[in-house]
Amino acid sequence: MTNTLEVLQQTLEQQFPNAVHNFLESFGVMEFETTQPQSLKVLTFLYDNENFQYRFLADLTAVHFPEKKGQELQVVYHLHQLEKKNTIRIKVNVPIEKSEVFSASALFAAANWMERETYDFFGVQFIGHPNLKRILNVDEMDYFPLRKEYGLEDNTRLDKDDEMFGRGASTLLKE
Secondary structure, three states: OOOOHHHHHHHHHHHOOOOEEEEEEEOOEEEEEEOOOOHHHHHHHHHHOOOOOOOEEEEEEEEEOOOOOOOOEEEEEEEEEOOOOEEEEEEEEEOHHHOEEEOOOOOOOOHHHHHHHHHHHHOOEEEOOOOOOOOOOOOOOOOOOOOOOOOOOOOOOHHHOHHHHOOOHHHHHHO
8 A cells, every 4th residue: 555645644534533634745744633632542553554654753842832722732743654764744732721642652762752852841741751851951940941932032131232232223323
């Protein structure tokens, strides 16, 4: 069986009705979204199914969309099928108030540290993770730095004043 987007979509829709949607292909990578309750089952199916065999977790991260109420955090998996050299992207949207996704660390050993990093920077809780704690930031940190909740610069700092970099109003007036 060939591994096209149509075959992948048909198979997943038959196996997981109402749990997979928004199939598309961009830049040679197939992608789709799944629901939080079914996310681990979908990953396991793609791993175990002989027609797909997506057994390499290339990346796992999150994206913060503060404007998408009820789906502010999106966990993104990139799975690779080594023999046919296919990559797929799987997205799971969760609310920021209850940002929980099932851990894939029992399926993919590499997910252990990737999930810890995603927790550390975005605050996604991975249910069933064996040791979910901060991996790069200090334990005392009480926020998640890659969420878009904070300004890029502290406007109260004098050393960040545009005047000091020649971009202030007085510089523009001289030109």
